Amino acid sequence: MADTLNPTLLLVIALAPLAGAVIAGLFGRSIGRTGSHVVTIAGVGLSCVLSVWVLIQVIGGAHYNATVYTWMQVGSLKMDVGFLIDSLSALMMVIVTFVSLMVHVYTIGYMSDDPGYQRFFAYISLFTFSMLMLVMSNNMLQLFFGWEAVGLVSYLLIGFWYTKPSAVFANLKAFVVNRVGDFGFILGIGLALAYTGSLNYSDIFAKAPALAQLHFPGTDWMLITVICISLFIGAMGKSAQFPLHVWLPDSMEGPTPISALIHAATMVTAGIFMVARMSPLFELSNTALSFILVIGGITALFMGFLGVIQNDIKRVIAYSTLSQLGYMTVALGASAYSVAIFHLMTHAFFKALLFLAAGSVIIGMHHDQDIRHMGGLRKYMPITWITFLVGSLALIGTPFFSGFYSKDSIIEAVAASHLPGAGFASFAVTASVFVTALYSFRLYFLVFHGKERFRDLPGHDEHGHDGGHHAALEPHESPWVVTLPLILLAIPSAVIGYFAIQPLLFGGFFNGAITVDTAAHPAMADLAEHFHGPLLMTLHAFASLPLWLAAAGVAVAYYSYMVNLAFPATMERMFKPVYTLLDHKYYMDWINEHIIAAGTRLVGRGLWKGADAGLIDGVVVNGTARLVGIAAGLIRQLQTGFIYYYALAMIAGVVVFMWLFVPGKLLSGWFIR
Numbered sequence: 001m002a003d004t005l006n007p008t009l010l011l012v013i014a015l016a017p018l019a020g021a022v023i024a025g026l027f028g029r030s031i032g033r034t035g036s037h038v039v040t041i042a043g044v045g046l047s048c049v050l051s052v053w054v055l056i057q058v059i060g061g062a063h064y065n066a067t068v069y070t071w072m073q074v075g076s077l078k079m080d081v082g083f084l085i086d087s088l089s090a091l092m093m094v095i096v097t098f099v100s101l102m103v104h105v106y107t108i109g110y111m112s113d114d115p116g117y118q119r120f121f122a123y124i125s126l127f128t129f130s131m132l133m134l135v136m137s138n139n140m141l142q143l144f145f146g147w148e149a150v151g152l153v154s155y156l157l158i159g160f161w162y163t164k165p166s167a168v169f170a171n172l173k174a175f176v177v178n179r180v181g182d183f184g185f186i187l188g189i190g191l192a193l194a195y196t197g198s199l200n201y202s203d204i205f206a207k208a209p210a211l212a213q214l215h216f217p218g219t220d221w222m223l224i225t226v227i228c229i230s231l232f233i234g235a236m237g238k239s240a241q242f243p244l245h246v247w248l249p250d251s252m253e254g255p256t257p258i259s260a261l262i263h264a265a266t267m268v269t270a271g272i273f274m275v276a277r278m279s280p281l282f283e284l285s286n287t288a289l290s291f292i293l294v295i296g297g298i299t300a301l302f303m304g305f306l307g308v309i310q311n312d313i314k315r316v317i318a319y320s321t322l323s324q325l326g327y328m329t330v331a332l333g334a335s336a337y338s339v340a341i342f343h344l345m346t347h348a349f350f351k352a353l354l355f356l357a358a359g360s361v362i363i364g365m366h367h368d369q370d371i372r373h374m375g376g377l378r379k380y381m382p383i384t385w386i387t388f389l390v391g392s393l394a395l396i397g398t399p400f401f402s403g404f405y406s407k408d409s410i411i412e413a414v415a416a417s418h419l420p421g422a423g424f425a426s427f428a429v430t431a432s433v434f435v436t437a438l439y440s441f442r443l444y445f446l447v448f449h450g451k452e453r454f455r456d457l458p459g460h461d462e463h464g465h466d467g468g469h470h471a472a473l474e475p476h477e478s479p480w481v482v483t484l485p486l487i488l489l490a491i492p493s494a495v496i497g498y499f500a501i502q503p504l505l506f507g508g509f510f511n512g513a514i515t516v517d518t519a520a521h522p523a524m525a526d527l528a529e530h531f532h533g534p535l536l537m538t539l540h541a542f543a544s545l546p547l548w549l550a551a552a553g554v555a556v557a558y559y560s561y562m563v564n565l566a567f568p569a570t571m572e573r574m575f576k577p578v579y580t581l582l583d584h585k586y587y588m589d590w591i592n593e594h595i596i597a598a599g600t601r602l603v604g605r606g607l608w609k610g611a612d613a614g615l616i617d618g619v620v621v622n623g624t625a626r627l628v629g630i631a632a633g634l635i636r637q638l639q640t641g642f643i644y645y646y647a648l649a650m651i652a653g654v655v656v657f658m659w660l661f662v663p664g665k666l667l668s669g670w671f672i673r
Contacts, residue, residue, distance in 0.1 A: 005064040016043040021126035028118025036118040040125040048097035058090040084138030088513035092135040102485035109481035127153040140199040167253040174247035181237015188230030205280040212284040228288035235271025256359030265348035293333030293421040297428035300326025307439035335521035336413035343406035350394035350493035357388040376452035380475040387486040402497030416526035437553025
């Protein structure tokens with residue numbers, strides 16, 4: 001097998017979804033609905049097949065790192081489009097294209113009655129192109145292009161139903177919050193460029209040891225720490241880490257397929273991928289790694305709590321996504337980058353499965369998303385039920401399911417870390433096991449088991465709004481274009497962890513793509529020492545705390561929502577202040593709206609009234625005009641029109657001129673004579 005990949009093949013992988021997006025977007029009305037989904041699915045399907053082929057070649061030792069196009073050159077700085085294809089990017093390419101392909105097929109059924117059908121396919125295909133450019137890049141410029149492009153398409157998709165005020169508010173919120181993170185991201189890129197003179201990964205990584213010896217000008221801060229924290233702030237926005245997480249739950253206002261594609265499996269993992277790609281930099285800053293550990297621990301635990309009280313089926317899964325992104329971030333902070341990517345992969349499958357299954361439930365419930373209106377759907381939607389159960393079991397870390405191997409590896413890795421903040425992070429991810437099981441099976445039991453509560457509703461029409469006779473509208477299984485992606489995603493959700501853990505974590509799969517200083521950060525070395533195969537790892541789990549915490553979470557959920565239905569209300573009354581705090585989402589939205597946004601508006605109004613209107617317009621512009629007017633008025637008094645005034649002024653001018661410039665003795669003698 002060749003050592004170097006074919007650049008034409010890589011271009012086809014990246015550009016095929018773009019071609020589908022352009023055709024569906026510009027000619028959607030001409031080619032119709034069928035033509036739009038055929039051309040976009042064909043483009044993404046081709047990228048998926050070729051990405052799998054590239055991954056096979058990379059496993060066989062092939063690689064690629066070269067420029068394919070030079071955009072511009074400014075002095076010695078080259079701004080290129082190039083590809084870096086190694087084990088990390090090849091795995092990400094397969095994940096992105098496979099999940100995207102499943103979402104494209106699913107969309108045929110989910111969006112079948114939507115008037116924006118062609119536009120939606122154009123958007124999700126454009127997103128796939130943007131994400132591929134991000135993960136395939138070999139330089140910071142292209143990384144930033146892909147980073148901003150996925151953010152733009154996310155904005156378009158969250159606000160896809162632009163006639164809904166809540167959707168417009170949600171996409172604006174996502175856009176603004178991501179700009180905060182992106183400000184830090186571009187600062188990190190700028191600092192790297194300023195001190196290395198290059199945007200290319202290879203050049204920056206080669207100079208990383210030299211950067212680690214420098215201080216940030218005017219401070220005692222290490223330059224490498226400032227660069228890494230700045231880059232991670234970008235990841236906090238894109239991967240929805242506390243406190244920049246507030247946009248993701250509201251993004252559920254978009255159609256369900258994009259919840260699976262963007263806000264579960266791909267875009268929100270861009271920050272995780274970026275930090276793993278930048279591991280040669282992050283390994284040189286323990287301060288940055290500790291910061292990442294703490295932020296990840298807060299997100300994993302406290303976002304999980306919010307999932308327990310949500311009643312919208314998509315929002316429960318959204319908070320689950322936040323919590324699982326916290327797990328990945330904790331793994332990054334523990335220098336277990338390969339474990340973070342491993343969990344990214346398993347999470348992409350089972351979380352995309354859960355979102356798409358939730359969409360199937362929404363279809364079956366005639367677009368009612370409130371889980372309090374469901375119950376007993378198992379017999380009406382058997383395929384959705386069993387695939388949702390598989391996704392839930394994977395999510396809570398059930399032995400032999402994919403999530404078990406990645407989540408347990410994270411818990412063990414952070415326990416082996418000696419960095420400041422590792423103790424809190426270890427507690428957070430361990431406690432989150434119980435919380436995850438509780439909200440996951442609360443959702444599962446309320447939706448698929450128990451009483452058929454939709455029959456007790458006073459009345460709903462065919463769209464789930466008040467007005468019709470709901471009992472006459474039985475829940476139903478979704479069409480095959482919806483259930484087929486569920487089945488195809490359920491398979492890796494169940495088995496891929498067992499088969500992938502050995503090669504990905506301990507088989508050298510990421511050698512050359514991820515850098516770890518095992519002497520300073522021994523987490524991966526400790527994992528390798530105690531790993532004796534996936535089967536023994538599974539058997540050992542029965543004697544470990546996380547498994548029993550997960551079992552306890554399932555048991556509490558079963559008791560609360562299947563046995564003693566009054567128990568949740570009793571707990572709510574007993575812990576009313578805690579429930580209120582959770583119901584208001586830790587008041588983060590209130591703080592953002594009434595303190596941060598209000599403060600920003602106050603500063604903006606001050607700058608507008610004081611600096612712009614007062615100083616610039618009032619003093620500089622209008623003041624200058626008034627000064628000229630005053631001067632002109634004074635000078636106008638001298639323009640009398642009388643010749644003797646002008647003659648007198650001329651004589652006075654001559655006298656003054658002589659007094660200033662003629663020597664004193666000569667002047668006095670002239671007057672004496």
